[in-house]
Amino acid sequence: MLGWSSSRRLAQIIPAAPAAAIAEALGGDTITDVLLHFPRDYHHGSGVDVEDARPGDVVTMTGTVTGARQTTTRRGQFMYTITLDSGRQKVNAIFFNSRYIARQLAPGTKAMVTGKLGFYRTTAQLSHPEFMVIPAPGKRGVMTGGMKKLAEFGSPGQLEALLTSLEYLPVYPTKKGTTSWMVLAAVDAVLKQLPPIDEPLGTTPEGFVSFDEAIRGIHQPDHRGPGVFADRIKYNEALSLALVLALARADNDRRTAPAAPPVAxxxxxxxxxxxxxxxxxxxxxxxxxxxxxxxxxxxxxxxxxxxxxxxxxxxxxxxxxxxxxxxxxxxxxxxxxxxxxxxxxxxxxxxxxxxxxxxxxxxxxxxxxxxxxxxxxxxxxxxxxxxxxxxxxxxxxxxxxxxxxxxxxxxxxxxxxxxxxxxxxxxxxxxxxxxxxxxxxxxxxxxxxxxxxxxxxxxxxVELPGGRQPITSVVVPGHKPAWVSRTFERIREEVAQGSQAFVVCPTIDGPGGAEEMYHSLSAEIFPELSVGLVHGRLPGDDKEAVMADFAAGTIDILVATTVIEVGIDVPNATVMYIRDADRFGVSQLHQLRGRIGRGSKPSLCLMHTDQPEDSDSFARVTAVAATQDGFELAELDLRARREGDVLGTAQSGGRRRVRLLDLVDDGEIIRRAAADAAELVATNRQLAEQLVGDVAEEERDYIDKT
The missing domain is CATH 3.40.50.300 (P-loop containing nucleotide triphosphate hydrolases)
Structure with a gap:
């Protein structure tokens, strides 16, 4: 990352079996691969504040068993319930048909549990969580589930020392064959043997911690919390991108173009x-x-x-x-x-x-x-x-x-x-x-x-040319038949006034697809009107012929897929009905809507969805209908898809280039990095090239918007 990497193999530091499992999950077997696999979340202290967690969240707590009871369910299942007290909060853990657990988690036992949070009435509880018994000195510990992998990294006492020493407990994204506990232990082993990392930039950027501090602190934050360390990592990520672009800009400036001044x-x-x-x-x-x-x-x-x-x-x-x-x-x-x-x-x-x-x-x-x-x-x-x-x-x-x-x-x-x-x-x-x-x-x-x-x-x-009319957008809930019927009435009314309509479908085939919609509209709903059909499977000449007929006004209603998303200019089209709008992205909906409102008449976009009104999908469609501000929608789209999809940076040569940088919330860091990159390329191009030297020429397509 930005001039730093280590080729030392993880297997040289931790046991071979967990090293191989982690390497397969991360797609790399060096300590760099492990240290650049950042936590996705943190639990403060010995666990997460249960009061702030939501049902379904995975929570982790270390505490002492202060209460236990054995009962039988109505169906005859043995049920063992303990109360774990961390000193700050309590949670109940319930185990079914596991009588041995009553011996392992007896009152007075110190343990760590992790599982999905639920509530019974107002009481927080975990159902059959994984756990690790933290034994008294000289005693043998017990581990279950994913925690069993921790046994390969040391004794329960050693692991307790690690876990209780952490101000913030990191939670890592994992794949099959690994657990967050394994990555946590591997990272700790690596950090213990990692010599101080030199500052790649020569000096620490003003306002940030050193790179060495950041790499260590992002995994094991101190009392300052993870934010101060994450900001330095984000800055490095932003600077890496900015340097590649600044170098490209400098290379462009070195070229010579044919001057083409205005001719009077x-x-x-x-x-x-x-x-x-x-x-x-x-x-x-x-x-x-x-x-x-x-x-x-x-x-x-x-x-x-x-x-x-x-x-x-x-x-x-x-x-x-x-x-x-x-x-x-x-x-x-x-x-x-x-x-x-x-x-x-x-x-x-x-x-x-x-x-x-x-x-x-x-x-x-x-x-x-x-x-x-x-x-x-x-x-x-x-x-x-x-x-x-x-x-x-x-x-x-x-x-x-x-x-x-x-x-x-x-x-x-x-x-x-x-x-x-x-x-x-x-x-x-x-x-x-x-x-x-x-x-x-x-x-x-x-x-x-x-x-x-x-x-x-x-x-x-940003301004619309004079005479252009704004577009009124309305969400049409599929569970309201009267609204759907009114949609077709509005299309008929617009056509009766000499205008034309688009009906957009998310697919070609199947229920709600373009083929089905075309046959329904032409044969049943609008038999008296001219209805056309265009989609990606039509031969090029046929597609162009249909488009030309619609542009010429000989087709009243054009049923289409997203082939009409860009480049179709029919000023006479004043109404668009988007079927199953929830199946389109934010930017797609905005682009589709842009096919109407191109003339001097008021226009209407009707966005149909069968999704429940309390769903995220319905909310997304509603948000698009509520504004025509493309920049506002672009930010909404960015929040929904995150930077990996927008930038094309999710993978580059098998390695993620942007892991922590948030393009919505980290604008200040991005602006700082862009300014610093421009200055560095101007004053020390050799260092700038060295810092992005790990970005091979063929890998630089992470700038590519594909």
């Missing part, structure tokens, strides 16, 4: 586009166009992220930048994640250019193109006849050569990897690096942007 007067396609708009641009659009224009004017390659919620006008901003590059005699490439989106981008850009009277040629390249058409497109690209090239991954294949590529635009950045993103930038053989603009319609909280796009400057669009 009648020769400027960019000016003509903006002057001919039928609406007033938002202040945000004007600002971001200025930022991009300034970047393109220099020989330092632009590396900018353009984020904007659905409907904020990112495509117009990107087109203005592309035309500035075309004005300077160069080509632009727009990379889109799907053929549908690439085709629609091509049509949209062409229409905007034609409306503005701009002489710029748009060429679309997709994998399913007819060979003859593809060959012509490739010829137009290599000869410079194509000014703006829109394509899917097909643009990344061999055989696609640009005449003079000056700008690469990547739409829906999270659908592409960094390697894919940079392949077009590295396609020139003259040492020139095209400018780069990446776009995303998924709003990114600042902390995520800093840890995943730290190599990019960030521009944000």
């Amino acid at each position: 007067g009648q020769q400027s396609r960019a000016e003509k586009l903006l002057a001919g708009l039928p609406f007033e641009m938002t202040g945000g659009q004007k600002t971001v166009i200025g930022e991009i224009s300034s970047d393109l004017s220099h020989t330092r390659p632009m590396a900018r992220l353009l984020q904007g919620d659905v409907g904020t006008g990112k495509t117009l901003v990107a087109l203005a930048g592309m035309l500035q590059v075309v004005d300077n005699g160069m080509q632009c490439a727009l990379l889109a994640p799907t053929e549908v989106l690439a085709t629609q981008h091509g049509a949209t850009l062409s229409a905007q250019l034609e409306r503005a009277g701009c002489a710029a040629r748009v060429v679309v390249v997709t994998g399913s193109m007819k060979q003859k058409d593809k060959q012509q497109a490739l010829l137009d690209i290599v000869t410079g006849q194509a000014d703006i090239v829109v394509g899917t991954h097909a643009l990344l294949q061999e055989g696609v050569e640009f005449f003079n590529l000056g700008l690469v635009v990547v739409d829906e950045q999270h659908r592409f990897g960094v390697e894919q993103r940079d392949r077009l930038r590295d396609s020139r053989d003259d040492g020139i690096t095209p400018h780069l603009l990446v776009m995303t319609a998924t709003p990114i909280p600042r902390t995520i942007a800093m840890t995943t796009f730290g190599d990019l400057s960030v521009s944000t669009l």
Whole structure:
């Protein structure tokens, strides 16, 4: 971690059997693997405060048996109940059909128990917990369940000395074959033999404990609690990410790009586009166009992220930048994640250019193109006849050569990897690096942007263009038939007024799937209307034909899966019914909803769910319905999915890079790390490279949003 690791094998410190079991569970057999396996929780003192625990929580207590009684249940089962008193709190432990336990846990016995907490009336109790008898000196102890593994690490007396010496008792995540007790004992053995760790940064960062203190304290906190040690570990994790990005940013700054300053007067396609708009641009659009224009004017390659919620006008901003590059005699490439989106981008850009009277040629390249058409497109690209090239991954294949590529635009950045993103930038053989603009319609909280796009400057669009109407969102509980019926009535009313509707399903087949819904709507509910169907299994040409018919208004209701999540622009669609909305993620629901409300009419999104109203799933859908603030929803999504999914950092080369860092709550640490990383790369690049040297080149895809 950040310049520190040890190759010493765990089996050199603890017995071979538990060492092998722990190594298999952790996926590594060194002491580094063990010490970077952090506790998931802590019990303060000799156990957790039972009063603060909830039913079902696993609690651990050490205390003395102060009471015991033997009874028989109505079914004739032998039941032995003890009261364990830690001096601060009491808990009852109940054992069934285990008469030997009455001898092992007699009154006066000191023991440690661990099990799931329950309550009988108001009394806390554990049902058949694991336990360890802590014997008097010279006596033999007893261990049960997972605690039996502790016998391999020492006598009960030695283990009691360890457990009672801990201010906070750590609880470790485990897999089959291991227990938290095993990891606890292994960590203690490792720490006893671990020499002081040198500070990887040379000096301890101000405001943090040393790295040596942090590694020891995260496992065995003192009176300060685990937080002060966890903060240093979090800082190291944030700094590791920030250094990789800062190095990438510095490498980008060393490259040379073709300068493309604004062209003034009648020769400027960019000016003509903006002057001919039928609406007033938002202040945000004007600002971001200025930022991009300034970047393109220099020989330092632009590396900018353009984020904007659905409907904020990112495509117009990107087109203005592309035309500035075309004005300077160069080509632009727009990379889109799907053929549908690439085709629609091509049509949209062409229409905007034609409306503005701009002489710029748009060429679309997709994998399913007819060979003859593809060959012509490739010829137009290599000869410079194509000014703006829109394509899917097909643009990344061999055989696609640009005449003079000056700008690469990547739409829906999270659908592409960094390697894919940079392949077009590295396609020139003259040492020139095209400018780069990446776009995303998924709003990114600042902390995520800093840890995943730290190599990019960030521009944000938040205002909706004039004339756009807000979307009213309503949750439709499935257990209220009248609400479901009213949903279809509202769709009929919207269509009667000349509008169109989306009906979105989570699956293609099965109950509630797109196929079933299509047949139900077309044959039973709306036989008088034109109902279309589109999903991922349809051939590409059929999909595009259905989309085109819907965009042209010949289809009243389009039943679809998430293939319409991005890139579908039908201003006449004013109502969306999302079936089983609880089966979609927060960002998915927000993106789907963004397919309506794109015109001047008020729009309505109806989110159906069969989940109970007191469930987390229902609450999540309700939260999405309650706001259209994409940044608020992105934070909600982040809290639900945690950073591993958002960052793509859960695994990298088999090792977790982010274990403790919380992108919602640790913003201050992340900002500090980003600033420190930038300073370190500027003042001591060699040390910065050494600190992230364990991140092999092929492993650096943990920045990749896949």
